[in-house]
Amino acid sequence: MNPFRYERANDAAGAVAAHGAAAAAAYLGGGTNLVDLMKLRVARPETLVDVARLAHDRIDVLPSGGVRIGAAVKNSVLAADRTIRSQYPMLSGALLSGASGQLRNLATTGGNLLQRTRCTYFADVSKPCNKRDPGSGCPARTGYHRTLGIFGISESCIATHPSDMAVALAALDAIVRVRGASGEREIPLGDFYRLPGTEPQYDTVLEPADLIVAVDLPPNGFARSSLYRKARDRASYAFALVSVAAALEIEDGRVREVRLALGGVAPKPWRATAAEAALRGKPATEASFLEAAEAELAHARPLPDNAFKIALARNMIVRALCDLAEAA
Numbered sequence: 001m002n003p004f005r006y007e008r009a010n011d012a013a014g015a016v017a018a019h020g021a022a023a024a025a026a027y028l029g030g031g032t033n034l035v036d037l038m039k040l041r042v043a044r045p046e047t048l049v050d051v052a053r054l055a056h057d058r059i060d061v062l063p064s065g066g067v068r069i070g071a072a073v074k075n076s077v078l079a080a081d082r083t084i085r086s087q088y089p090m091l092s093g094a095l096l097s098g099a100s101g102q103l104r105n106l107a108t109t110g111g112n113l114l115q116r117t118r119c120t121y122f123a124d125v126s127k128p129c130n131k132r133d134p135g136s137g138c139p140a141r142t143g144y145h146r147t148l149g150i151f152g153i154s155e156s157c158i159a160t161h162p163s164d165m166a167v168a169l170a171a172l173d174a175i176v177r178v179r180g181a182s183g184e185r186e187i188p189l190g191d192f193y194r195l196p197g198t199e200p201q202y203d204t205v206l207e208p209a210d211l212i213v214a215v216d217l218p219p220n221g222f223a224r225s226s227l228y229r230k231a232r233d234r235a236s237y238a239f240a241l242v243s244v245a246a247a248l249e250i251e252d253g254r255v256r257e258v259r260l261a262l263g264g265v266a267p268k269p270w271r272a273t274a275a276e277a278a279l280r281g282k283p284a285t286e287a288s289f290l291e292a293a294e295a296e297l298a299h300a301r302p303l304p305d306n307a308f309k310i311a312l313a314r315n316m317i318v319r320a321l322c323d324l325a326e327a328a
Contacts (some may be wrong), residue, residue: 003037008050012179012213015051020181020209022047027211029072029111032103041125042132049258056213068177071110074159074179075165076101076107086224088247093228094168100237110212113166113176113192116203117159117267118239120144123244130156131200135224138200141303146240150302150309151266157200158303160264161193162239167263168228170271171245175216180207186216193268200267222249222257225328229320230263233313237273240264242309244316248324250284260296260317265309272296275317284325286318293317 005022009015019025026034026045029052037043056070058082067083078084079095099107102152116122121129121140128136140148140158148158166189174189187205194202206212226247232238242264249256258279260272275296293314300310 002041002044002046004045006050009045009054012051012054012056012211015049015054015138015211016179016209018047018049019211022049025209026048027110029108030060030074030106031111032099032107033111033115037123040123042116042123051110051211056110062216062219065309066218067217068219069109069215071108074105075099075107075109075112076104078085078238079104086238088168088172088223088226090223090226090228090247091165091217093166094164094230094243094245097228097230097240097243098164109165109215110298111210112163113169113215114204115162115207119148119159122159131196133157134199134201144305145303146305147239147264148303148306149266149304150300151262151270152195152268153266153301154196154198154200156198157196157267159196159200159267160239161203161266161268162268164228164230164240164243164263166193167240167243167261168245169215169268170269171226171247171257171259171261172217172220172223174210177214177216178206178210179213180210184213189215189269190271196267203267220247220259223247223259225249225324226259227320227324229316231316242313242316244313244320246317246320246323246324248284248328250328253284255279255282255284258321262313262317265300265313266267271303272317274299279321284321284328286322289300289318289325290314291320292321 025047056072230243247259275292278292278295
């Protein structure tokens with residue numbers, strides 16, 4: 001691991017100032033991803049600004065009926081919170097699907113959103129990778145790509161975003177609250193992540209010193225009827241091949257509202273807007289759910305070794321919606 005300077009921030013403003021004053025800095029929360037990348041020499045910050053002890057560790061119900069989740073809230077605490085479990089079960093389920101109990105006890109909300117890809121080539125500094133070393137190439141396109149993307153990919157990068165939590169937050173229309181050099185601002189989660197295009201080194205729209213301070217969940221009542229499903233190579237401690245966050249509201253046998261987001265298929269949590277549009281107002285039947293899944297997957301662009309994800313995603317979308325319809 002490269003040598004680095006360590007600073008502990010006392011408040012958000014101090015953290016932003018310390019980060020901005022350093023040539024190459026990184027925020028340290030739980031460290032469950034960053035420290036691994038530093039050991040692999042993928043990440044080489046010259047300064048670590050410790051934000052783990054800032055006063056962002058609360059879960060508060062807002063006057064609107066929504067919820068504000070502090071960026072320092074641990075994943076295990078968030079998954080077990082009574083309000084989250086009852087009002088946003090897809091989020092609790094997504095968190096419990098991720099990593100291990102030990103890691104969830106350390107990982108934070110803000111850090112979870114900022115995980116880097118788990119692509120084999122990104123983690124191996126002896127190999128080219130446009131995300132790690134822009135312009136060096138993407139060997140995954142002709143190499144190992146079974147676990148990689150089928151949506152939103154480019155010639156420069158086909159990596160997937162690894163977060164389970166972020167998939168549920170995408171379906172819930174969450175808002176990321178960010179503190180930067182010019183103050184605090186709000187970023188809808190749908191706008192928070194960038195697709196790789198020709199600049200895959202940029203995962204998000206954050207400026208270098210921006211600090212996530214909280215995530216807001218809007219008061220979506222239908223989110224109570226929601227779930228998170230994840231297909232993976234082993235029963236635990238594995239990243240998604242495909243995951244589905246789904247919420248469904250039915251009125252008089254028809255779909256009044258639906259939310260769908262997919263994980264394991266794109267460089268960011270993939271909001272299935274085509275499937276949602278195809279479902280609204282339609283009968284809440286398996287045939288409608290299948291038609292909606294096909295509408296979304298028509299836009300997929302798989303490579304030879306991950307084409308199986310299309311059938312897997314189709315089956316998972318249909319099964320998730322059928323289960324929600326039966327429960328309703």
